Amino acid sequence: MPELSSAAPKVAASTVSKVALRSVALTYLFFLLVLPLLLICWRTFDHGLTPVWTALSSASALHAFKVTVIVAVLAVALNTVFGVGVAILLVRHDFPGKRVLNAFIDLPLAVSPVVVGLALVLVYGNTTALGGWFSDHGFPIIFSIPGMVLATVFVSLPLIVRAVAPVLAEVGVEQEQAAWTLGASPWAAFRRITLPAIRWALAYGMVLALARSLGEYGAVAVVSGRLVDQTQTLTLFVEERYQNFDQAAAYAASFALAFLAVVILLLIKFLRPKDSA
Amino acid sequence: MAIDAAHVTKRFGDFVALDDVSVDIPTGALTALLGPSGGGKSTLLRIIAGLEQADSGTITIEGEEATRLSPQRRNVGFVFQHYAAFKHMTVYRNVAFGLEIRKVPKDKIRRRVTELLELVHLDAMAHRYPAQLSGGQRQRMALARALAVEPKVLLLDEPFGALDAQVRKELRTWLRRLHDEVHVTTVFVTHDQEEAMEVADSIVVLANGRVEQSGRPDELYERPANDFVMSFLGPVTTLGGELVRPHDLEVLVQPAQDTVPATVLRVVRLGFEVRVEVLLDGVETWAQVTRTTAARLGLQSGSTVYVRPERVSADSDSLVASA
Numbered sequence: 001m002p003e004l005s006s007a008a009p010k011v012a013a014s015t016v017s018k019v020a021l022r023s024v025a026l027t028y029l030f031f032l033l034v035l036p037l038l039l040i041c042w043r044t045f046d047h048g049l050t051p052v053w054t055a056l057s058s059a060s061a062l063h064a065f066k067v068t069v070i071v072a073v074l075a076v077a078l079n080t081v082f083g084v085g086v087a088i089l090l091v092r093h094d095f096p097g098k099r100v101l102n103a104f105i106d107l108p109l110a111v112s113p114v115v116v117g118l119a120l121v122l123v124y125g126n127t128t129a130l131g132g133w134f135s136d137h138g139f140p141i142i143f144s145i146p147g148m149v150l151a152t153v154f155v156s157l158p159l160i161v162r163a164v165a166p167v168l169a170e171v172g173v174e175q176e177q178a179a180w181t182l183g184a185s186p187w188a189a190f191r192r193i194t195l196p197a198i199r200w201a202l203a204y205g206m207v208l209a210l211a212r213s214l215g216e217y218g219a220v221a222v223v224s225g226r227l228v229d230q231t232q233t234l235t236l237f238v239e240e241r242y243q244n245f246d247q248a249a250a251y252a253a254s255f256a257l258a259f260l261a262v263v264i265l266l267l268i269k270f271l272r273p274k275d276s277a
Numbered sequence: 278m279a280i281d282a283a284h285v286t287k288r289f290g291d292f293v294a295l296d297d298v299s300v301d302i303p304t305g306a307l308t309a310l311l312g313p314s315g316g317g318k319s320t321l322l323r324i325i326a327g328l329e330q331a332d333s334g335t336i337t338i339e340g341e342e343a344t345r346l347s348p349q350r351r352n353v354g355f356v357f358q359h360y361a362a363f364k365h366m367t368v369y370r371n372v373a374f375g376l377e378i379r380k381v382p383k384d385k386i387r388r389r390v391t392e393l394l395e396l397v398h399l400d401a402m403a404h405r406y407p408a409q410l411s412g413g414q415r416q417r418m419a420l421a422r423a424l425a426v427e428p429k430v431l432l433l434d435e436p437f438g439a440l441d442a443q444v445r446k447e448l449r450t451w452l453r454r455l456h457d458e459v460h461v462t463t464v465f466v467t468h469d470q471e472e473a474m475e476v477a478d479s480i481v482v483l484a485n486g487r488v489e490q491s492g493r494p495d496e497l498y499e500r501p502a503n504d505f506v507m508s509f510l511g512p513v514t515t516l517g518g519e520l521v522r523p524h525d526l527e528v529l530v531q532p533a534q535d536t537v538p539a540t541v542l543r544v545v546r547l548g549f550e551v552r553v554e555v556l557l558d559g560v561e562t563w564a565q566v567t568r569t570t571a572a573r574l575g576l577q578s579g580s581t582v583y584v585r586p587e588r589v590s591a592d593s594d595s596l597v598a599s600a
C-alpha cells in the first residue's frame with residue numbers, strides 16, 4: 001500500500017503549513033492592529049469612565065466633533081453627487097479623454113494627502129488670485145471649513161465612483177431604456193430605476209467615504225491651519241492634545257475615532273454582501 | 278401604414294448596420310424582421326423605438342413624423358430579449374410603471390393592471406419579484422408592461438431568444454393568439470425562420486443591412502427573390518447547379534422524363550421524414566421523402582435512383598407530397 005503511506009505525510013504536511021500560515025497571519029495582525037488598539041482602550045479607561053467623559057465633553061473636544069461631522073457629511077454629500085455622475089459618465093458614455101478621466105479618478109489614492117493640502121493652498125490660499133477673490137467676498141477657503149471640505153472631497157474622491165461603477169455596468173442600460181419607452185423622462189428613469197438598482201453599492205461607497213473622511217488628517221492639517229476651536233477636527237484634536245501632554249484627552253478622542261471606525265466597519269460588513277460584492 | 282421607415286441608413290464606425298433600408302409595416306399586422314445576426318434587424322427596431330438615431334432617413338409612426346422624437350414621446354411598446362424587468366419592483370408595479378409615470382388615477386391603474394395580468398396569465402404572480410419568475414413568465418410580464426400604456430405599435434427584440442426550446446414554442450403560439458385578441462401593430466425581430474413563418478402575417482428579410490425581400494410567409498417560401506432568401510427560409514439542396522428544396526425532389530427507381538441518375542450514399546431516418554443522401558454528377562446532395570415512399574422504393578446505400586424536380590404549382594401535388 002505505497003499510495004496510502006505516501007498520502008499520510010502529505011496530509012500532515014499540509015496541516016502543519018496551514019497552522020504555521022495561520023499563526024504568522026494572526027501574530028502579524030496582533031502586533032500591528034490588535035495590540036495598539038487594545039492599548040488605546042486600556043489607556044483610555046485606565047482611570048475609569050469619569051476622566052474620559054470629562055475629556056470628551058470639553059468645549060474643544062465637542063467643537064472638534066462638530067467640525068469633523070460637518071466636514072465629513074459635506075464631503076460625502078458632494079462625493080455622492082460627483083461619484084454617481086462620474087460613474088454614469090464612465091460606464092454609459094464614450095468620449096475623448098475617458099481613459100484619462102478614469103486614471104485621474106484614482107489619483108487621490110496615489111498622492112499623499114499632505115501634497116493635496118499644499119496644492120489646495122497654492123490654488124485657494126488667501127494671497128492667490130482665486131483664493132483672494134473668494135476671501136474678499138466673505139467666503140475664505142483656506143484656514144476655514146470650505147477648504148477642509150475640498151481637501152476631504154479630494155482624498156475620498158475614488159471611493160464612491162469605484163463602488164458604483166461596476167454595479168452600474170452590470171445592471172446595464174436596458175431597464176432604463178425600457179423605462180424611457182414607457183414614458184419616463186431620463187431623470188425619472190434615473191430616480192425610479194437606476195438609483196434603486198445601485199442603492200446598495202452606493203450606500204457601501206458612501207460608508208467607505210464617510211470612514212475615510214472622518215479619519216482624514218494630512219490634507220486637512222495643511223488647509224485648516226489647525227486653529228483650535230475653529231478649524232480643529234477630531235484627528236487634529238488628538239494630535240494637538242498629545243503634543244500638549246494632555247494624554248487623557250488624546251486617548252479618549254482616539255478611542256472615539258476608533259469606535260466610530262468599528263461601527264462603520266460593521267455597517268460595511270452589513271451592506272457589502274447584498275449586491276456589491 | 279402603421280410604421281414607415283424610409284431610406285434609413287445607420288453606421289457604427291466602419292460597420293454599415295443599415296444601408297438605405299425602406300420598410301412599410303401594415304396596421305394591425307404581426308410582422309417579423311427576419312435575418313442572420315448582424316443583419317441590421319435589431320438596429321432597425323431600435324431606430325423605430327427611438328433608442329438609436331438613424332444617420333439618415335425618416336421614421337413615420339401612424340402618420341406622425343417621428344424621426345427626431347425621443348423614445349418617451351413615440352408611444353411604442355418595446356420588449357427586450359433579456360426582459361429588462363425592473364428587478365426591485367413586483368410584477369404588479371412593473372406593469373403599472375408606465376401608467377404611474379402618466380399619473381393615471383390609482384383605481385384605474387389597478388383595473389388596467391389586473392386586466393393585463395389576466396391576459397398574460399400572471400394574475401397569481403402579481404406580488405412576486407422578477408427574480409421569482411421563470412424566463413417565460415418574465416417575458417410575459419414585459420409584454421404586459423409594454424401593452425399597459427396602449428402603445429401605437431409593439432416592438433419585440435428577439436423576444437424568445439433567451440428561452441429554452443420548449444418554452445419558446447409555447448410562447449410563440451401564445452403570442453399569435455394574444456395578437457389575434459389585442460390587434461396592436463406588432464413587429465418582432467427573430468433569426469429563427471420557423472418562428473417567423475409560424476407566427477407572422479408578413480416577413481421582412483434583412484441581411485447585411487439591406488432588405489432582401491418582404492411579403493407573406495408562403496410568398497417568400499414559394500417565390501423567394503434570390504438564393505439567399507431561399508436558403509434562409511428553409512432547407513435547400515442543389516440539382517444541376519440550381520437551388521431546390523429537398524422535399525421538392527422526386528426520387529424514382531426507374532428512369533423517366535427529366536430524371537437524372539444518382540447513387541444513394543446513405544439513408545437517414547428522422548422519424549416521419551427520411552433523408553436520402555445521393556451522389557449526383559459527382560456532387561453530394563439530398564432529397565427528403567416520406568417514410569412510406571422510402572419503404573416503397575426500397576432505398577439502400579449503393580442503389581441507383583433517378584431524381585427530378587417535382588412540379589409544385591398545383592395544390593394537389595403539394596398535398597400528395599406532404600401526405
